[in-house]
Amino acid sequence: MNKYTIFIIVGTVMAGSCGSGATIETESDLVSLRLAANTYHQAASTKDRAAVVALYDENVLMVPPNADLVEKLEGVQGYRFGFLETPGVELQFEILRAEISTSGDIGWTLSIGDITINNPEGPPGRDIIRDFHIWKKQADGSWKVVVDMWNSELPINE
Amino acid sequence: MNKYTIFIIVGTVMAGSCGSGATIETESDLVSLRLAANTYHQAASTKDRAAVVALYDENVLMVPPNADLVEKLEGVQGYRFGFLETPGVELQFEILRAEISTSGDIGWTLSIGDITINNPEGPPGRDIIRDFHIWKKQADGSWKVVVDMWNSELPINE
Numbered sequence: 338m339n340k341y342t343i344f345i346i347v348g349t350v351m352a353g354s355c356g357s358g359a360t361i362e363t364e365s366d367l368v369s370l371r372l373a374a375n376t377y378h379q380a381a382s383t384k385d386r387a388a389v390v391a392l393y394d395e396n397v398l399m400v401p402p403n404a405d406l407v408e409k410l411e412g413v414q415g416y417r418f419g420f421l422e423t424p425g426v427e428l429q430f431e432i433l434r435a436e437i438s439t440s441g442d443i444g445w446t447l448s449i450g451d452i453t454i455n456n457p458e459g460p461p462g463r464d465i466i467r468d469f470h471i472w473k474k475q476a477d478g479s480w481k482v483v484v485d486m487w488n489s490e491l492p493i494n495e
Numbered sequence: 496m497n498k499y500t501i502f503i504i505v506g507t508v509m510a511g512s513c514g515s516g517a518t519i520e521t522e523s524d525l526v527s528l529r530l531a532a533n534t535y536h537q538a539a540s541t542k543d544r545a546a547v548v549a550l551y552d553e554n555v556l557m558v559p560p561n562a563d564l565v566e567k568l569e570g571v572q573g574y575r576f577g578f579l580e581t582p583g584v585e586l587q588f589e590i591l592r593a594e595i596s597t598s599g600d601i602g603w604t605l606s607i608g609d610i611t612i613n614n615p616e617g618p619p620g621r622d623i624i625r626d627f628h629i630w631k632k633q634a635d636g637s638w639k640v641v642v643d644m645w646n647s648e649l650p651i652n653e
Contacts, residue, residue, distance in 0.1 A: 398592060398605065400625045402560060402646035434556060436641075438596030445603075445629060447556065447642065467558045469627070469644055471603060483594075484605065486627055488560035488646045 366441035370472055373480035374432060374446050377470075382428050386421050390414055393482050394473050400486035425455035430468070444472045444480065449490075465490040524599035528630055531638035532590060532604050535628075540586050544579050548572055551640050552631050558644035583613035588626070602630045602638065607648075623648040 373392065380388035390413055399407035399416065407416050420426050429451045437444035447469050454462035471484035531550065538546035548571055557565035557574065565574050578584050587609045595602035605627050612620035629642035 400605070400627070400646065403649060403651050405648065406625070436601070438598050438601040440596050440598030440600075442598075443594070443596040443601055443603075445601075445642065447558070467564070467644070469558070469642070471629075484603065484627070486625070486644060486646065488558065488644065490563065491561060493561050493651070 366444065366474075367435060367437050369478075370435060370437055370444040370446065370480055371432070373472060374435070374448070374470070377482070378428075378430055381420055384421050386418065389418065389421070392480075393485075394475075397482055398484050400484070402488050423454065425457075425461075427453040427455065429453075433467075442474045444474075446470050446472070524602065524632070525593060525595050527636075528593060528595055528602040528604065528638055529590070531630060532593070532606070532628070535640070536586075536588055539578055542579050544576065547576065547579070550638075551643075552633075555640055556642050558642070560646050581612065583615075583619075585611040585613065587611075591625075600632045602632075604628050604630070 377392050393410055393413045395410045397413055407413060430448045433447045433449050435446045450466040450468055452464040452466060466487050466489055468487045470482045472480040473483040475481055535550050551568055551571045553568045555568060555571055565571060588606045591605045591607050593604045608624040608626055610622040610624060624645055624647055626645045628640045630638040631641040633639055
């Protein structure tokens, strides 16, 4: 597996511990947004495919690097999440920044992911991913991902 | 120049002709958001560096693929925009989707860019870019880019 495969593995993983950008009015929404991001992270790290897919909006647009767009929940349901499919993946994510609209209906998170791919036959693979999500608040108050986009920090030829 | 250089060239370019996601209440904000995106596109296609930089928020976060993060307006002011620096670049962008919060303070656009790099000594280079912007409405009512992230649709080894 080359390192670009790793993009797919980690593309939709996030979690968080810090952030900025909230006004007092939107603080509780920002807290719930961070809880959603943590839920995503837990689902991914435990390889719980159903829980991961359940966090996407019906009208999601996924933008994997060096691959076709994936559209709508049906597309995500059929998507091969690398972090679910590939053995030996360890994920460690941190939210770099999170913000929310004053109306509390749209929020976004940018996370930095430190990825290790353990390989019994050699040194582990590694990648640093910037994982971006736009979240849309649903009618029931929950947050779901409506845009999922990522890229790698590492040089192409490293 | 290899094709990955092109990522940098076009990373912050956008324009648009169609979209979705607005409610009636936010329609006028969505129109102004699209105007801002078109302004960006015009500035980029005419290689007007000052006009491009003027469209960024003070607290912008730029996420170029395979390169370090660029933070705050000062970072953008010092950023080497490939589409400004590299001769022979032609850009053709279309907004794939644009949405806005009900409060009208945050909006986002995802554009598809068809990039040609004319080369007098051989066939032109080409890339397809997915260019994502979060826009934040300023105190004066203008829109500025607070997140700028992109990746390529083309396979790494193509």
